[in-house]
Amino acid sequence: MSKGTLASAAILAVAAIAATAATKSPGRGLAAGARTAALRFAPEQGGAPQPSTTQMVLKRKAPVSSEVLKVKLPHPQEADLPNGLHLMVLEDHRLPQVTFQIIIPGAGGYFDPAGQVGLATYAASMMREGTTTRTSPQISETLETIAASLNVTASLSGMSASMSGSALTEDFDKLMELAADVLLNPGFDAGEWDRFKARTRAGLVQQRANPGFLAAETFNRVVFGAHPASRVAPTAASLDAITREGLAAFYRAHYVPDHAVAAFAGDISLAGARQLIDARLAGWKKAGAAMPTVTDPPPMGVPKVSLVARPGSVQTTLYVGTQSMRRTDPDYAALSVVNRVLGGTMGRLFRHLREEKGYTYGIGSAFSATLYRGSWTSSTSVRTEVTEAALTDLLAEIAELRDTPVPDSELADAKRAIVGSFARDLENPQQVLGYYLDNWTYRLPADYWDTYPARVMAVTAEQAQAAARKYWAPDRLRIVAVGDATKITDTLKKQGELDVFDADGKRLQ
Amino acid sequence: MTISLRRLAAGLCAAFTGLGLAAAPVRKIQFTDTRLKNGLRVIISEDHAAPVFSIAVSYNVGSRDERKGRTGFAHLFEHMMFKGSENVGQNEHPYLMFMNGGTMNGTTNKDRTLYYETLPANQLDLALFLEADRMRSLAITKDNLDNQRNAVQEERRLSVDNQPYGRTFEALEDLAYENFAYEHSVIGSMADLSAASVDDVTAFFKTYYAPNNAVVGIVGDLDAKATLAKVQKYFEAIPKQPSPPAVDMTEPPQTEERRMTLEDPLARLPRIDIAYKVPPGSSPDTDPLSVLATILSGGRSSRFYESIVRQKQLAPSASASSDETRGPGLFNVAATAAPGKTLAELEAAIDAEIARVKTGPIEAWEIEKARTAAKRSLVTSLGSSLSRATLLAENALFYDQPDRINTQAENIAKVSAADVQRVARQYLVKTGRTVVLTVPKPAAARGGL
Numbered sequence: 001m002s003k004g005t006l007a008s009a010a011i012l013a014v015a016a017i018a019a020t021a022a023t024k025s026p027g028r029g030l031a032a033g034a035r036t037a038a039l040r041f042a043p044e045q046g047g048a049p050q051p052s053t054t055q056m057v058l059k060r061k062a063p064v065s066s067e068v069l070k071v072k073l074p075h076p077q078e079a080d081l082p083n084g085l086h087l088m089v090l091e092d093h094r095l096p097q098v099t100f101q102i103i104i105p106g107a108g109g110y111f112d113p114a115g116q117v118g119l120a121t122y123a124a125s126m127m128r129e130g131t132t133t134r135t136s137p138q139i140s141e142t143l144e145t146i147a148a149s150l151n152v153t154a155s156l157s158g159m160s161a162s163m164s165g166s167a168l169t170e171d172f173d174k175l176m177e178l179a180a181d182v183l184l185n186p187g188f189d190a191g192e193w194d195r196f197k198a199r200t201r202a203g204l205v206q207q208r209a210n211p212g213f214l215a216a217e218t219f220n221r222v223v224f225g226a227h228p229a230s231r232v233a234p235t236a237a238s239l240d241a242i243t244r245e246g247l248a249a250f251y252r253a254h255y256v257p258d259h260a261v262a263a264f265a266g267d268i269s270l271a272g273a274r275q276l277i278d279a280r281l282a283g284w285k286k287a288g289a290a291m292p293t294v295t296d297p298p299p300m301g302v303p304k305v306s307l308v309a310r311p312g313s314v315q316t317t318l319y320v321g322t323q324s325m326r327r328t329d330p331d332y333a334a335l336s337v338v339n340r341v342l343g344g345t346m347g348r349l350f351r352h353l354r355e356e357k358g359y360t361y362g363i364g365s366a367f368s369a370t371l372y373r374g375s376w377t378s379s380t381s382v383r384t385e386v387t388e389a390a391l392t393d394l395l396a397e398i399a400e401l402r403d404t405p406v407p408d409s410e411l412a413d414a415k416r417a418i419v420g421s422f423a424r425d426l427e428n429p430q431q432v433l434g435y436y437l438d439n440w441t442y443r444l445p446a447d448y449w450d451t452y453p454a455r456v457m458a459v460t461a462e463q464a465q466a467a468a469r470k471y472w473a474p475d476r477l478r479i480v481a482v483g484d485a486t487k488i489t490d491t492l493k494k495q496g497e498l499d500v501f502d503a504d505g506k507r508l509q
Numbered sequence: 510m511t512i513s514l515r516r517l518a519a520g521l522c523a524a525f526t527g528l529g530l531a532a533a534p535v536r537k538i539q540f541t542d543t544r545l546k547n548g549l550r551v552i553i554s555e556d557h558a559a560p561v562f563s564i565a566v567s568y569n570v571g572s573r574d575e576r577k578g579r580t581g582f583a584h585l586f587e588h589m590m591f592k593g594s595e596n597v598g599q600n601e602h603p604y605l606m607f608m609n610g611g612t613m614n615g616t617t618n619k620d621r622t623l624y625y626e627t628l629p630a631n632q633l634d635l636a637l638f639l640e641a642d643r644m645r646s647l648a649i650t651k652d653n654l655d656n657q658r659n660a661v662q663e664e665r666r667l668s669v670d671n672q673p674y675g676r677t678f679e680a681l682e683d684l685a686y687e688n689f690a691y692e693h694s695v696i697g698s699m700a701d702l703s704a705a706s707v708d709d710v711t712a713f714f715k716t717y718y719a720p721n722n723a724v725v726g727i728v729g730d731l732d733a734k735a736t737l738a739k740v741q742k743y744f745e746a747i748p749k750q751p752s753p754p755a756v757d758m759t760e761p762p763q764t765e766e767r768r769m770t771l772e773d774p775l776a777r778l779p780r781i782d783i784a785y786k787v788p789p790g791s792s793p794d795t796d797p798l799s800v801l802a803t804i805l806s807g808g809r810s811s812r813f814y815e816s817i818v819r820q821k822q823l824a825p826s827a828s829a830s831s832d833e834t835r836g837p838g839l840f841n842v843a844a845t846a847a848p849g850k851t852l853a854e855l856e857a858a859i860d861a862e863i864a865r866v867k868t869g870p871i872e873a874w875e876i877e878k879a880r881t882a883a884k885r886s887l888v889t890s891l892g893s894s895l896s897r898a899t900l901l902a903e904n905a906l907f908y909d910q911p912d913r914i915n916t917q918a919e920n921i922a923k924v925s926a927a928d929v930q931r932v933a934r935q936y937l938v939k940t941g942r943t944v945v946l947t948v949p950k951p952a953a954a955r956g957g958l
Contacts, residue, residue, distance in 0.1 A: 137810065
């Protein structure tokens with residue numbers, strides 16, 4: 001067990017559970033053949049204004065290179081196949097391994113019928129539980145003997161299912177043979193489904209002990225209402241309502257190549273990938289399915305405060321957030337920048353609520369933006385005694401960004417943090433491919449990532465403030481707390497009308 | 510400044526055909542290994558694949574060096590390392606890192622304290638300057654100490670006190686070890702964290718944060734020779750200190766099973782944790798123990814998963830892992846009982862699988878699985894400059910073998926089924942184990958809200 005200085009993403013991002021499909025915040029990525037150039041910033045020397053905080057002092061004696069490596073991400077090679085499948089390959093021979101991902105729009109939990117929340121998620125999970133010719137243990141044994149991975153997943157709120165896997169180059173063909181069998185011939189065996197349900201039931205119980213889960217569940221319900229975006233976990237009742245026949249029917253209707261993409265990164269060429277698909281996925285035929293569509297969540301209801309009573313808690317887990325935007329919204333860069341100022345690593349929330357006040361180990365904010373409006377959340381866990389002070393300060397930090405333009409130097413730092421991190425993405429081809437999968441999913445222009453740094457750098461203090469005013473308006477913010485209700489109920493009542501739930505999600509008052 | 514990236518092999522390799530490629534050996538990691546005049550060990554490895562580099566500074570101090578009444582101190586101290594030094598302001602280090610496209614953190618375990626950064630290639634001087642300045646001249650103040658004490662106490666609440674099973678692991682180590690070095694947790698107790706003083710910080714810094722008590726690993730898009738010159742420029746004037754006292758890691762032999770039951774008001778399902786004593790990471794038995802853990806619980810083809818999770822449905826998951834620590838380690842087994850199942854059933858099933866691995870056949874594919882997993886993990890570490898910088902520094906610090914990064918997969922490949930059975934019989938014995946049962950405190954006792 002090891003302990004660190006900054007909260008890890010896993011600890012901090014209770015938001016990860018809440019995040020709907022995918023905000024790929026700049027910070028992933030690779031590439032052979034990438035090029036870098038320089039973007040020069042005015043050097044900031046002594047005398048430059050400091051970001052406001054009492055626990056940070058910039059002596060500016062350290063030798064900082066004032067140039068920011070402007071990284072041009074390598075582009076994948078692409079092709080369209082006759083069955084509708086789009087092929088993307090990011091060729092990179094630095095390491096003897098290959099990663100692939102097949103994304104199938106229409107097969108995500110967004111399309112679950114009423115009363116069967118979890119159908120798409122479970123259909124995806126069950127695909128690995130045996131094919132018409134291989135048992136579940138046979139698949140596991142084959143995969144793990146070659147140290148390969150193969151997973152099929154579909155989130156409860158997303159519009160797509162995703163099959164992904166990786167293997168050493170020498171074993172990649174074997175992996176694709178298995179992947180094709182899983183994709184084309186899943187068995188949905190009744191005995192395996194019973195076993196799967198038993199395992200899943202235990203997880204449904206266990207997750208209710210986790211304060212981050214409870215906060216995300218309530219937050220999403222408050223922000224998204226009954227829209228599919230609200231789904232965080234299925235219930236025991238919906239699990240019971242799903243049958244193996246239902247899984248098989250969902251699979252048949254939705255796992256079609258018509259609008260899907262197959263993406264490869266690593267030690268493989270476009271021709272090699274094409275050859276593999278022709279050899280292994282020839283049986284995946286066009287179904288004539290229409291492109292699935294989604295709608296935005298409805299506007300949020302009247303502002304309320306929610307409390308989930310978790311007896312025994314020594315901390316209060318706080319979420320303050322709202323609906324955000326679609327991925328293609330013109331405000332995306334501006335919200336990214338102002339969010340970086342507020343809740344990015346070493347941003348204002350961290351400097352003020354952790355470093356100055358010592359309320360918490362970790363705090364931050366993040367947003368998701370997809371084909372439909374996602375969410376923006378700031379989140380933290382604080383010791384019970386300081387719940388009121390921490391919530392007040394958190395709201396004050398958000399208000400400050402609405403009311404006052406970000407000082408030039410702090411704004412420049414936030415933009416440089418976003419743009420500068422692209423260099424690190426070049427270590428990992430899979431991450432760069434992720435950017436281009438975003439291009440495909442959200443139909444972004446081909447040069448989107450080439451021009452993204454310039455768009456970030458162009459965000460002005462006025463635009464950042466306008467984004468804060470628009471998205472973080474007081475009547476748009478929703479507050480959710482998970483903790484010891486006997487100690488924090490009065491505090492929360494001061495913030496507005498209060499709904500109280502127990503840890504099983506049942507309304508108490 | 511323009512950095513041209515090498516087009517590594519792109520277009521030079523034959524197109525991948527997807528058919529019957531022979532297994533290629535994984536390339537060796539090349540590095541230089543130098544000791545500066547003040548005793549600082551510096552390991553540098555060039556890799557021009559991406560315009561970044563990582564630096565890992567591993568100090569030879571962990572919670573095992575703490576004394577009674579000061580548990581959690583090594584980690585609390587780690588937090589102090591971000592609060593400034595002679596030429597660096599409070600929190601300026603992390604601020605400069607993140608605002609220049611980098612990432613960084615510090616992390617403490619029983620055996621060492623590690624600080625690391627990954628940055629764009631043009632910020633090498635920045636990283637070296639910041640690491641050297643705090644090694645030379647940490648700003649030790651009461652204000653900084655009180656401030657980080659709060660953050661660490663919240664970290665304890667977040668990761669231990671407010672989590673289901675949060676106290677289980679502490680209880681397990683407390684019961685399993687008799688030697689104080691490993692008996693207490695890294696995060697430490699609230700009372701000890703409150704008791705830490707500025708004098709403690711000053712003494713700890715002088716004793717442990719000396720150049721001769723650290724290893725620096727640097728990997729990435731840099732020139733090894735020029736980088737070493739820079740390291741000398743920034744670090745070599747930092748004075749050497751007397752070697753810190755050696756830690757007595759002697760653990761008396763365990764002669765009978767230790768067992769306790771813990772009530773947990775935050776847990777919903779009962780859980781069993783079993784810890785068997787195993788030798789330090791430097792032992793030749795470490796690799797067979799690692800293969801044993803893979804056979805028992807590595808992935809879904811593992812024995813625990815197939816039998817306990819899938820067939821008997823006693824638990825949603827069951828894990829086994831073997832510590833690789835500088836002192837005596839633990840082979841940890843953990844599982845949560847599925848609703849309606851008892852810990853007694855679960856324990857019996859775990860014991861049955863452990864008995865079976867000792868006496869029954871081990872399949873060839875199970876050994877092959879451990880071999881390929883080690884190879885894959887090596888390839889993965891080749892894709893991350895940070896992973897290599899960390900491994901090079903730690904292997905030098907712990908074993909005086911930075912090259913272990915290159916030999917680990919080969920050594921795992923040499924492990925036979927007979928080796929695995931031998932270590933299972935030797936170490937996975939009831940008289941050498943500690944069992945902690947965590948049971949949910951009944952809902953009635955939790956109080957209404």
